[in-house]
Amino acid sequence: MKNINTLKAGQEIFLSGTIYTARDQAHKRLVGAIKAGKRLPFELKGAIIYYCGPTQTPKGKVIGSCGPTTSSRMDEFTPLLLRRGLRGMIGKGGRSRAVKDAIKKYKGVYFVTYAGCGALLSKYVLRAQTIAYSDLGPEAILKLEVKDFPLIVAIDANGRSIYG
Amino acid sequence: MRKIKAIKITQAVMELVKRANFYLRSDVLSALRRAYKIEDNRRGKKIIKAILDNAAIARKNNLAICQDTGMPVVFVQVGRDVRINGDLKAAINKGIEGGYKKYYLRSSIIRDPLLRGKPEFSPCIIHIDIVRGDKIKITLLPKGFGCENKSQLKMFKPTADIEEVKKFIIDAVKSAGPDACPPYFIGVGIGGTADYAGIIAKQVLLTKVTKQNSRLEEVLLRQINKSGIGPMGLGGKTTALAVKIQKYPTHIAGLPVSVNISCHALRSGQVVL
Numbered sequence: 202m203k204n205i206n207t208l209k210a211g212q213e214i215f216l217s218g219t220i221y222t223a224r225d226q227a228h229k230r231l232v233g234a235i236k237a238g239k240r241l242p243f244e245l246k247g248a249i250i251y252y253c254g255p256t257q258t259p260k261g262k263v264i265g266s267c268g269p270t271t272s273s274r275m276d277e278f279t280p281l282l283l284r285r286g287l288r289g290m291i292g293k294g295g296r297s298r299a300v301k302d303a304i305k306k307y308k309g310v311y312f313v314t315y316a317g318c319g320a321l322l323s324k325y326v327l328r329a330q331t332i333a334y335s336d337l338g339p340e341a342i343l344k345l346e347v348k349d350f351p352l353i354v355a356i357d358a359n360g361r362s363i364y365g
Numbered sequence: 366m367r368k369i370k371a372i373k374i375t376q377a378v379m380e381l382v383k384r385a386n387f388y389l390r391s392d393v394l395s396a397l398r399r400a401y402k403i404e405d406n407r408r409g410k411k412i413i414k415a416i417l418d419n420a421a422i423a424r425k426n427n428l429a430i431c432q433d434t435g436m437p438v439v440f441v442q443v444g445r446d447v448r449i450n451g452d453l454k455a456a457i458n459k460g461i462e463g464g465y466k467k468y469y470l471r472s473s474i475i476r477d478p479l480l481r482g483k484p485e486f487s488p489c490i491i492h493i494d495i496v497r498g499d500k501i502k503i504t505l506l507p508k509g510f511g512c513e514n515k516s517q518l519k520m521f522k523p524t525a526d527i528e529e530v531k532k533f534i535i536d537a538v539k540s541a542g543p544d545a546c547p548p549y550f551i552g553v554g555i556g557g558t559a560d561y562a563g564i565i566a567k568q569v570l571l572t573k574v575t576k577q578n579s580r581l582e583e584v585l586l587r588q589i590n591k592s593g594i595g596p597m598g599l600g601g602k603t604t605a606l607a608v609k610i611q612k613y614p615t616h617i618a619g620l621p622v623s624v625n626i627s628c629h630a631l632r633s634g635q636v637v638l
Contacts, residue, residue, distance in 0.1 A: 226481065256429045257469040265469055266429035271511045271544050293511075294544030294598065315412065316597050317509075317546040317630045318419035319432040338484040339432075339471050353599070363599060364543060 205288060205310050208354045210361040215349040216312075220249045220291065222343040224270050227334055228278040235285060242333030242342055246286030252293075254339035255319070255329075264329040264345070266319030269293040272311070276300050283307040295364045296356060305360030312352040313363075325350040367444075367499040369638055371451025374501065377636045378439070378460025381505040383468050385634035386429045389420040392575045393550075393631050396606040399575075400548060409601025413548075416596075416629055427468070431630045434470040435507030437461050437489035440568060444498035454491055457503070462486040473510070492564060504571055504635040512549070512628040515541035516566070518559060521620035530555070530622055531585060537624040538589050538605065543598015546628030550574055551589070551608045554623040556615035562623035569611035570627050571635075582608045596629075 208214065221243055223231065234241055252272050256265030272292030279290070280303035288309055293316035296304075304311055315321060328346040335341045356362045394417070401413040423430040439457055443449070449456075465472065465486040472484040496502075517537045521530060534553055541549065554566030577583045585608040595601025606629065615621060 253432065254471065254473075255432050256434060256471040257466075259427065259469040262428075265471075266423070266432040266434075268432050270433070271514070273544055293546065295542060313597065315415045315419070317431050317628050318415050320423035320426065320428040320430060321415060321419040323428060324422070336483055339473065340484070 206358045208357050210354050210357045210363045212354045214352050216352050217348045220251045220345050222253045223250045224252050224254050224340050226337050226340045227342050228275050232278045247288050249289035251291040264323050264326045267323050268319030269314050283309050301360055304356050308358045311356040313355045314352050366448050368448050371456035374456040375460040378457050379464035381634040382464025385505050385507055385632045386434050387427055388424050392573045395575050400603040404601050404603045406601030408599050409596040412596035429470055433509040435509050438506045438508050439489050439491045440504040441493045442496045442502040444500045445495055446499035458487045461489045501638045506633040509628055512545040512626045515545045516625045518623045523620050525620055534624055535588055541626050547594055548596055548603045548629050549605045550627040550631045551605050552625035553610045556613040559621050562621035565611040566623040566625035569609040571633055574607040582610055
């Protein structure tokens with residue numbers, strides 16, 4: 202994601218590369234770890250977080266159903282993560298003013314993807330590996346390799362939002 | 366007295382778990398197909414297409430329609446001439462747990478809401494009713510929490526105007542906005558008590574969504590779709606696919622109104638034993 206700053210709100214793109222799943226409890230732990238000065242389970246600098254808690258992985262499949270969860274629940278944790286180098290987020294729905302401002306300040310980007318379409322989105326995941334917090338079950342952090350994952354730029358690096 | 370073994374109930378619930386989570390309801394599919402035809406917002410149309418594709422992929426590959434396989438809500442009608450050999454609630458929870466494990470669904474249930482901890486598959490929510498006859502009817506509604514979080518209750522004064530009630534319902538949808546996977550299905554419970562209004566608001570989501578049953582439902586649907594929220598909140602005239610209202614007698618001092626919002630993936634299944 203080198204050309205992240207050129208993305209514009211409303212633009213549709215296809216992402217290929219590495220993303221990390223993290224939702225509510227994982228966010229709480231990540232922020233707790235940062236505040237306690239501990240090491241994070243993955244390099245936050247330049248990373249993209251996907252707000253997702255997939256189903257169990259069926260036999261013979263890479264991942265189960267894996268659509269986005271509501272982003273606004275992560276709002277209180279997001280500005281600190283952006284300050285520490287988080288580059289992108291994928292979820293569904295609107296974000297708070299504070300998140301929008303932080304995205305602009307730290308030159309990040311917020312994407313949305315097809316909400317409630319977890320079966321469809323599983324087709325774009327090539328690999329999935331649990332890397333942290335496995336005790337959280339579906340809320341564990343997974344490292345995903347995705348190919349042509351469909352995204353819509355919802356808030357761009359200039360703080361422009363498709364939600365107005 | 367007809368006898369039914371608890372294990373039969375467990376097996377039936379396991380099958381319902383599969384059906385509800387993999388196969389989108391035919392009336393929900395019809396509502397989506399109709400919306401696809403009439404939506405003229407380019408992006409809105411594209412999103413409805415993705416929702417329909419998703420349903421087809423889920424059905425074909427035995428994948429959950431949505432990764433949020435919900436808090437399972439089970440409505441049971443037990444005929445008064447049936448005797449169950451075993452524990453009904455335990456049998457249902459066993460079926461939920463067994464089904465969710467077998468079909469690789471998600472463990473989303475936290476045993477202690479304050480202490481949290483590792484998510485499990487059960488318990489589910491169970492509503493039991495005793496009816497005439499010697500059958501047992503079981504209905505499963507796996508309720509996703511993105512939309513459950515946006516549900517609202519208001520205890521109106523008994524002198525409240527119907528326009529205030531309408532505004533509350535429309536505002537509830539507006540406040541859900543783009544967050545809870547629109548286009549929505551709106552269940553409304555009017556009357557009863559605070560708790561009962563909530564139950565009927567959810568239960569009415571089990572009725573056919575392709576048919577609006579009253580003028581009030583039609584008016585509300587039209588007004589909600591004027592909001593312009595649209596599929597995924599990115600614009601269009603398809604903000605809700607149906608508004609369903611269930612009323613119940615209430616007290617002279619009150620007028621409870623509960624709005625239960627469902628995402629577009631309104632899933633349920635029913636079996637009669």
